Amino acid sequence: MENNHVHPTIQKIINLTNQNPANCYQCGKCSAGCPVRDYFDDSPNRVIRFIQLGLYDRALKSKAIWLCAGCQTCSSRCPQNFEPAKFMDALREIASEEGIAPSDKNVKKFHKAFLNQIKNNGRSFELGLIRDYKLATGKLFQDIDAAPTAILKGKIGFTPHKIKDTKKIKSIIDKAVKGKTK
Amino acid sequence: MKFGYYPGCSLSGTAKEFDLSLKEVLKYLDTDLLEINDWCCCGASSAHSASHLLSVALPARNLILAKEQGMKEIVAPCAACFNRLKVAQHELQNDEHIRINTEELLDTKYSDGINVLNLISLFQQIGLEKIKSNAKVDFSKLNVACYYGCLLVRPHDILKFDDPENPTTMEEVVKATGAKPVDWNFKVECCGAAHSIAHTEIVENLSMKILDDAINYKANVIVVACPMCHSNLDMRQKNIIKHNPGRNKIPILYLSQLIGLSLGLDHKKLGLDLHFIDTAPLIASLSENEVAV
Numbered sequence: 001m002e003n004n005h006v007h008p009t010i011q012k013i014i015n016l017t018n019q020n021p022a023n024c025y026q027c028g029k030c031s032a033g034c035p036v037r038d039y040f041d042d043s044p045n046r047v048i049r050f051i052q053l054g055l056y057d058r059a060l061k062s063k064a065i066w067l068c069a070g071c072q073t074c075s076s077r078c079p080q081n082f083e084p085a086k087f088m089d090a091l092r093e094i095a096s097e098e099g100i101a102p103s104d105k106n107v108k109k110f111h112k113a114f115l116n117q118i119k120n121n122g123r124s125f126e127l128g129l130i131r132d133y134k135l136a137t138g139k140l141f142q143d144i145d146a147a148p149t150a151i152l153k154g155k156i157g158f159t160p161h162k163i164k165d166t167k168k169i170k171s172i173i174d175k176a177v178k179g180k181t182k
Numbered sequence: 183m184k185f186g187y188y189p190g191c192s193l194s195g196t197a198k199e200f201d202l203s204l205k206e207v208l209k210y211l212d213t214d215l216l217e218i219n220d221w222c223c224c225g226a227s228s229a230h231s232a233s234h235l236l237s238v239a240l241p242a243r244n245l246i247l248a249k250e251q252g253m254k255e256i257v258a259p260c261a262a263c264f265n266r267l268k269v270a271q272h273e274l275q276n277d278e279h280i281r282i283n284t285e286e287l288l289d290t291k292y293s294d295g296i297n298v299l300n301l302i303s304l305f306q307q308i309g310l311e312k313i314k315s316n317a318k319v320d321f322s323k324l325n326v327a328c329y330y331g332c333l334l335v336r337p338h339d340i341l342k343f344d345d346p347e348n349p350t351t352m353e354e355v356v357k358a359t360g361a362k363p364v365d366w367n368f369k370v371e372c373c374g375a376a377h378s379i380a381h382t383e384i385v386e387n388l389s390m391k392i393l394d395d396a397i398n399y400k401a402n403v404i405v406v407a408c409p410m411c412h413s414n415l416d417m418r419q420k421n422i423i424k425h426n427p428g429r430n431k432i433p434i435l436y437l438s439q440l441i442g443l444s445l446g447l448d449h450k451k452l453g454l455d456l457h458f459i460d461t462a463p464l465i466a467s468l469s470e471n472e473v474a475v
Contacts, residue, residue: 071372
């Protein structure tokens with residue numbers, strides 16, 4: 001789907017999602033049913049509108065793209081069969097690729113800490129995830145009240161479950177992400 | 183019966199009671215699980231937030247391993263893993279570009295042929311009659327809110343499982359145990375999912391609405407099939423009540439735990455002591471044949 005008349009950002013969105021934002025006719029159904037819309041700066045259909053109008057920077061700097069919970073309520077209800085959730089994924093990826101500072105730093109730090117566990121162990125390691133996230137955000141005392149119960153019940157292990165092929169997983173993540181999680 | 187098993191990361195950590203109870207119940211129902219050797223994380227929310235290719239490649243590696251190990255059907259009890267495996271499978275089948283890039287990244291050819299089951303479709307395959315005929319505990323006064331969350335039913339075009347707005351398959355499983363599913367409004371609303379750590383306040387608010395609605399419709403327990411939903415509704419519940427006083431507690435059980443209870447299996451072996459919201463009052467009331475509200 002290469003087209004010379006299409007802006008590179010739109011082309012990237014099309015490549016990543018197999019859908020064109022121009023198909024959205026701005027009915028607003030995505031925003032009406034979005035469970036996290038109250039926490040967004042821009043509603044989902046507004047972010048799509050930014051892209052339609054060529055205001056790429058506004059869209060890529062929006063908090064909404066980071067606060068989208070990926071619940072896919074919007075995607076399942078869109079009368080145009082457009083998938084705003086996929087579109088939000090694409091904008092996060094493009095924003096990281098273009099080095100645009102995320103408007104919500106915590107979400108990005110969480111994802112980075114999560115992917116780090118997979119890189120090191122092949123699987124998620126909850127204690128490592130919490131440790132890395134706390135160190136990255138400085139929120140050292142968050143959830144300190146829940147921790148003792150979780151540890152006492154053996155729900156949080158002290159050692160990661162490492163897989164055999166961690167080297168391969170690390171290279172998959174490094175190649176696929178190419179520094180995007182910085 | 184025998185199935186391949188993709189437990190996913192949560193089931194060996196914060197959701198270990200999900201793994202314990204599922205294995206206990208399946209043992210009782212003469213069903214074997216064979217774990218995929220050397221499986222890796224499916225990438226969950228974080229992979230698709232960073233790279234579309236990565237969100238397909240990690241599940242693809244697991245699907246390839248399952249096939250190499252001779253499996254035809256695998257069970258992914260975690261709703262998020264189920265979702266990521268199915269979405270990746272769909273993209274690999276329908277998008278040549280992503281398939282070629284994935285194969286290059288993994289340095290392996292992908293070929294299709296694995297049927298991925300979620301927790302509910304697993305019990306449908308085993309047969310609800312088998313649960314019904316083995317139910318030992320009287321659940322006739324137990325009101326259950328079946329909570330599906332997002333990832334079991336959306337995106338419907340890919341998952342093709344149940345109805346995305348008003349699913350009812352979990353209710354059928356719950357009815358087989360003898361309990362009464364309640365009719366309520368929040369069965370497919372989002373709990374806030376992976377924002378649990380980065381935006382706890384969002385998760386508390388979204389989860390509070392789910393808990394409130396279940397209690398409003400006289401549920402004694404909420405039953406789930408997703409570790410993320412469980413941790414948001416169970417672990418976060420204490421602070422939800424602290425920050426929004428005047429609310430009652432409600433225990434959150436995995437569907438496999440509810441089935442195990444109905445089969446009369448050992449409570450400890452079902453991991454019923456591993457929750458943040460105490461399940462003991464609910465269990466005690468079952469034996470008194472009178473359910474606590």
